[in-house]
Structures are given as structure tokens and as C-alpha cells.
Amino acid sequence: xxxxxxxxxxxxxxxxxxxxxxxxxxxxxxxxxxxxxxxxxxxxxxxxxxxxxxxxxxxxxxxxxxxxxxxxxxxxxxxxxxxxxxxxxxxxxxxxxxxxxxxxxxxxxxxxxxxxxxxxxxxxxxxxxxxxxxxxxxxxxxxxxxxxxxxxxxxxxxxxxxxxxxxxxxxxxxxxxxxxxxxxxxxxxxxxxxxxxxxxxxxxxxxxxxxxxxxxxxxxxxxxxxxxxxxxxxxxxxxxxxxxxxxxxxxxxxxxxxxxxxxxxxxxxxxxxxxxxxxxxxxx
Amino acid sequence: xxxxxxxxxxxxxxxxxxxxxxxxxxxxxxxxxxxxxxxxxxxxxxxxxxxxxxxxxxxxxxxxxxxxxxxxxxxxxxxxxxxxxxxxxxxxxxxxxxxxxxxxxxxxxxxxxxxxxxxxxxxxxxxxxxxxxxxxxxxxxxxxxxxxxxxxxxxxxxxxxxxxxxxxxxxxxxxxxxxxxxxxxxxxxxxxxxxxxxxxxxxxxxxxxxxxxxxxxxxxxxxxxxxxxxxxxxxxxxxxxxxxxxxxxxxxxxxxxxxxxxxxxxxxxxxxxxxxxxxxxxxxxxxxxxxxxxxxxxxxxxxxxxxxxxxxxxxxxxxxxxxxxxxxxxxxxxxxxxxx
Numbered sequence: 001x002x003x004x005x006x007x008x009x010x011x012x013x014x015x016x017x018x019x020x021x022x023x024x025x026x027x028x029x030x031x032x033x034x035x036x037x038x039x040x041x042x043x044x045x046x047x048x049x050x051x052x053x054x055x056x057x058x059x060x061x062x063x064x065x066x067x068x069x070x071x072x073x074x075x076x077x078x079x080x081x082x083x084x085x086x087x088x089x090x091x092x093x094x095x096x097x098x099x100x101x102x103x104x105x106x107x108x109x110x111x112x113x114x115x116x117x118x119x120x121x122x123x124x125x126x127x128x129x130x131x132x133x134x135x136x137x138x139x140x141x142x143x144x145x146x147x148x149x150x151x152x153x154x155x156x157x158x159x160x161x162x163x164x165x166x167x168x169x170x171x172x173x174x175x176x177x178x179x180x181x182x183x184x185x186x187x188x189x190x191x192x193x194x195x196x197x198x199x200x201x202x203x204x205x206x207x208x209x210x211x212x213x214x215x216x217x218x219x220x221x222x223x224x225x226x227x228x229x230x231x232x233x234x235x236x237x238x239x240x241x242x243x244x245x246x247x248x249x250x251x252x253x254x255x256x257x258x259x260x261x262x263x264x265x266x267x268x269x270x271x272x273x274x275x276x277x278x279x280x281x282x283x284x
Numbered sequence: 285x286x287x288x289x290x291x292x293x294x295x296x297x298x299x300x301x302x303x304x305x306x307x308x309x310x311x312x313x314x315x316x317x318x319x320x321x322x323x324x325x326x327x328x329x330x331x332x333x334x335x336x337x338x339x340x341x342x343x344x345x346x347x348x349x350x351x352x353x354x355x356x357x358x359x360x361x362x363x364x365x366x367x368x369x370x371x372x373x374x375x376x377x378x379x380x381x382x383x384x385x386x387x388x389x390x391x392x393x394x395x396x397x398x399x400x401x402x403x404x405x406x407x408x409x410x411x412x413x414x415x416x417x418x419x420x421x422x423x424x425x426x427x428x429x430x431x432x433x434x435x436x437x438x439x440x441x442x443x444x445x446x447x448x449x450x451x452x453x454x455x456x457x458x459x460x461x462x463x464x465x466x467x468x469x470x471x472x473x474x475x476x477x478x479x480x481x482x483x484x485x486x487x488x489x490x491x492x493x494x495x496x497x498x499x500x501x502x503x504x505x506x507x508x509x510x511x512x513x514x515x516x517x518x519x520x521x522x523x524x525x526x527x528x529x530x531x532x533x534x535x536x537x538x539x540x541x542x543x544x545x546x547x548x549x550x551x552x553x554x555x556x557x558x559x560x561x562x563x564x565x566x567x568x569x570x571x572x573x574x575x576x577x578x579x580x581x582x583x584x585x586x587x588x589x590x591x592x593x594x595x596x597x598x599x600x601x602x603x604x605x606x607x608x609x610x611x612x613x614x615x616x617x618x619x620x621x622x623x624x
Contacts, residue, residue, distance in 0.1 A: 001374055001452075002374065002450040002451040003405040004403050004405060011404075013407070017397070017401035017402070021390065021394070028430070105386075107384075107387060110385040110386075110399065113348055113376075113378045114402035116402040116404070278299070280350050
């Protein structure tokens with residue numbers, strides 16, 4: 001058996017080592033974290049400025065928004081949507097590109113040759129994605145609040161943080177699903193580019209999903225980030241939760257948190273097994 | 285009789301490959317392994333020889349759990365590759381992709397530490413092992429540098445160190461010296477022998493016959509997915525003891541080779557290499573002294589120019605040529621295909 005000693009501690013060691021290696025690698029690409037923090041600002045600025053242009057002024061835009069959405073603070077609404085979206089997007093990007101890059105470098109086969117369980121390796125990557133997306137969220141919200149002159153701490157801040165954290169759990173599951181997709185089709189760019197828009201559309205980044213026709217609304221409600229986004233906004237902007245009551249909203253998010261990771265991981269494992277029956281995981 | 289440490293039973297692997305022509309593609313079934321049965325003994329250096337596309341890498345990938353065989357099974361260090369994948373992985377060290385499989389943005393030490401953790405090697409043991417490997421492979425000078433600054437040979441040595449990080453009882457080395465310069469390759473072969481003397485079993489693939497003859501206790505020759513010869517290098521060479529090998533060089537056309545094969549007493553005539561209009565031909569025959577005048581006459585009579593003739597000792601490559609009628613330089617992927 002050589003020097004391998006299997007224990008819970010060594011499994012935790014796998015997660016922490018993968019996490020550390022990711023930070024070491026990104027630290028050698030200077031400037032990327034800074035640029036990433038600016039992205040949600042640009043993302044949120046576009047609809048905010050379009051709103052002002054179309055409504056004919058800040059106050060008019062706020063009044064129109066109040067009539068349609070329930071809050072006049074459309075800037076914070078957009079900024080929150082963009083910041084939550086950046087969390088979702090960063091999570092999917094990091095996991096998707098991680099698999100693709102490991103395939104290209106040949107390190108994916110090296111990982112598969114080791115006795116490390118896939119859940120520990122992917123948990124290391126997901127933890128890294130979680131930390132990076134959290135940094136991007138906080139930076140975007142802080143700088144965005146200064147730039148657009150909004151106060152993000154005026155509502156139920158603790159509830160918003162709780163919804164954000166609860167929403168991250170099913171995101172791990174979605175990251176597994178996304179990873180399975182990249183393993184299968186062996187291409188990350190086109191998947192990420194197309195999913196980027198689909199995700200932001202169904203999450204209701206710039207508008208309430210109540211604006212959707214009924215069928216699209218139900219589709220949007222099956223997507224966990226939509227609930228995460230609405231939970232954060234409802235807490236901070238005093239908007240209504242889906243199905244009105246906060247506890248129903250929370251219960252649905254708990255169900256997502258319990259089901260989606262299991263579903264995502266089992267699909268990831270079955271995709272991996274299918275690939276090993278065919279050409280192997282290293283082919284791309 | 286030593287214990288069996290790797291056992292293969294009817295191991296087969298079939299791939300579906302796509303032949304593409306523009307937008308159209310046609311599916312083909314490629315049988316990469318055909319019912320391979322082999323036993324590798326504890327403590328031996330076992331060589332797997334064969335041309336590109338013969339099935340060497342597929343066999344290694346099945347044994348190291350990277351691929352699931354279509355049928356059949358195998359055991360490594362007593363663990364089944366289908367039911368105890370993790371225990372198989374913990375029992376082996378692998379160098380399969382040459383210099384690939386390393387993180388170029390990390391230093392050599394960070395790479396070894398990372399893979400050591402993936403192998404569940406405890407941190408103190410990992411640190412000690414990295415120091416041992418650094419001394420063994422003389423990595424000290426560049427262990428703290430990013431891998432992207434390494435030469436090709438240095439990357440290969442680091443990849444070799446990675447395979448040794450968990451000090452596993454079984455090592456799989458797939459063409460480990462392929463991009464190394466001569467002194468580094470010699471050094472690696474010496475380390476392989478030393479590791480074997482310490483008790484490690486080594487599964488070694490190469491297409492370099494001399495390397496196999498120098499290193500391996502036993503050798504299997506694999507061609508088109510099947511094992512066609514198995515034995516010690518001496519046993520395999522002795523199987524051609526009644527035959528002799530002549531190497532001829534010059535301008536030699538394909539029809540000349542055909543005519544040579546028709547001479548009574550000639551067992552095979554195979555082109556070993558072709559470069560800049562010059563061809564190297566291996567002729568295996570019963571009695572070279574008696575047949576040489578007839579061989580030269582046939583060649584010259586058919587328009588060939590011969591400018592070098594050399595009878596030589598039987599090598600493992602000659603064994604391969606005698607058994608398959610082809611040189612090891614030939615890529616057999618195409619001929620191994622079967623219409624699906």
C-alpha cells in the first residue's frame with residue numbers, strides 16, 4: 001500500500017490541498033481577481049443607466065420601478081441581482097473551466113490515478129469557487145454601493161446573508177451537474193457562454209420573474225439561484241418572498257439544498273463511469 | 285515460484301471511433317485489447333513491447349483503473365480493478381503521460397506535495413519523501429522553480445518523482461525515457477533497477493528494444509491488442525536461434541521486398557525504416573551464408589541499389605518482425621480496426 005494512510009483527516013487534507021493549490025495558481029495570474037471584482041459593476045451599470053435613459057430621470061425611473069416591482073430603489077435591486085449572479089456565474093465558471101483545463105494539461109488523468117475520492121477533489125474546487133465568488137460579491141456590492149450611492153445595509157442583513165449561504169449549497173450541486181456536462185461534451189466555452197444568459201434570464205437579475213409568462217415563471221422557479229436571488233432582495237429591499245411567506249421560501253431552499261447536491265453528484269459519477277467505459281476521462 | 289502481483293483474465297477493450305470526412309462521420313469498432321491473459325510476478329521488471337497502437341497504453345489504462353474493460357478483469361496487488369478501484373490506485377505509482385500531468389504554474393515541490401496529499405500520504409511522511417526523491421533524482425536545483433521553466437527532461441524527472449511519491453509496491457511506467465537525453469535516460473534506468481532491487485514490481489512499456497533487453501526480467505510482445513510472445517528476453521531471442529538476420533541498406537523498392545519473400549529459405553523480409561529515399565531492410569533466413577548471393581542477385585536484378593550489408597545478432601525487434609512480418613516502427617492503429 002505504500003505510504004497512503006486513509007482517514008477523515010487525510011480526506012480533509014485532500015480538500016484543503018486542492019483549495020490551496022487553486023489559490024497558489026491564481027496568485028500567479030496577477031490582476032485577475034481585481035478585474036473579476038469590476039465585472040458585476042459593469043453588469044449592473046448597464047440596466048441602471050438604460051432605466052434612467054428610458055424613464056427620463058432617476059426619480060421617474062424609481063417611480064416606474066416602484067409601480068412594477070414594489071421598490072423604488074431600482075439601483076440596489078439591479079446591483080443585488082448582478083452581485084448574486086456573479087456568485088452563481090463564478091461558481092459554474094470555475095468548476096467548468098477547472099475540468100476543461102485539467103483535461104488539456106493532462107492533470108485530470110493524474111487526479112483519476114490517485115485514490116482521492118472525487119467528492120473531496122471537487123469539494124476543494126467548489127470551496128475555492130465559493131471563496132472567490134464571495135470575495136467578488138462583497139467587492140462588487142461595496143464598490144457598487146459607493147458608485148451608485150445606495151445603502152445595502154438598510155433591510156434584514158442577517159436574513160440576506162442566510163439566504164445567500166443557503167443558496168450556495170444547491171449551487172455546489174449545480175456545479176457538479178455543470179462539471180458532468182463539461183466532462184461529457186469536452187468543451188467549456190460554448191456551454192458557459194450560452195448558459196450565462198440563460199442563468200441570468202431565469203434568475204431575474206434585472207427584473208422580477210413575475211414579469212414572465214406563466215410557463216417561464218414555473219421554469220424559473222425550478223432553478224435554485226432564482227430563490228437565492230429573491231431571498232436576498234426580499235430581505236434587503238422589503239419585497240415579498242415567493243408564495244409570500246418567508247418560511248415557505250426558506251423551506252423550498254432547504255429542499256433544494258438537500259436534493260440538488262445529491263442529484264448533481266450522482267449524475268457526475270454516472271457520467272464519469274460512462275466515460276471510463278468509452279474513451280476515458282482524459283480525452284478531449 | 286514468486287507470488288503473482290498483477291493478474292489479467294481475458295481482458296478486452298473495444299472502442300467506438302469516428303472516422304470524419306467533412307461534416308460526415310462513420311462509426312467504427314476498434315478492438316484495442318483482445319482477451320489478454322498475463323501474470324506478473326512480485327518483484328520483477330516486466331516489459332510490454334509493441335508498436336504504436338498495439339494496445340500497450342489501453343492495457344495500462346485498464347490496469348490503473350482509468351478505463352473500464354469491455355470484458356474480462358484484472359487484479360493488482362490482490363485488489364480487483366472493477367470492485368476495489370481505490371485500493372488498486374493506492375497500490376500503484378504511475379508515469380503515463382510523460383511530462384504532461386503536472387501543474388506548470390506550481391513549483392516542483394508544490395506539485396509533489398499536491399499529489400502526495402491526493403495519495404493520502406500524511407504531511408510529515410510527504411515532506412520526508414519529497415526530500416528523499418529530491419536526493420534520489422537530483423531535483424534539488426530546480427524543485428523551488430515553476431514547472432513552466434523546466435526543460436523537457438526535467439519535467440520528465442519530476443513526473444517520475446510524482447509516480448514515486450506514495451512509494452507504492454507496483455510502478456507503471458509508460459515510455460518513461462521517451463523525451464530524455466541519453467545521460468538522463470541512463471540515470472532513470474539505473475533508478476528503476478535500484479527500485480526493483482528494493483522490492484518494487486515494475487510494469488514498463490517501451491518501443492526501445494535495447495532498453496527492454498537491458499532492464500526487463502520478462503517481456504511480452506503485444507500486437508493488435510493481443511499478446512503474441514512472452515518470456516525472458518533471452519528466451520525470446522533463442523526462439524530465433526535457428527534463424528539469422530541480415531540488415532541491408534540502399535535504394536530498395538517495394539516489389540523487391542516481395543520478390544525476396546519468395547526465395548526459398550527466406551522467412552521474412554521487412555522494411556525497418558525509410559528516410560530520404562534510403563531504405564533499411566531486415567531479412568530473416570535459415571542460412572545467410574548460403575542465401576546472401578541469391579538475395580543480392582534478386583535485389584540488383586529488380587533494380588535495387590545495395591550499399592550496406594550487415595549480418596547481426598538476433599534482437600527483440602527481430603523477434604517481433606519474425607512473428608508479425610512488420611517493423612515496430614509501423615503504427616498498427618489502422619490495421620487493428622474492424623468495421624462496425
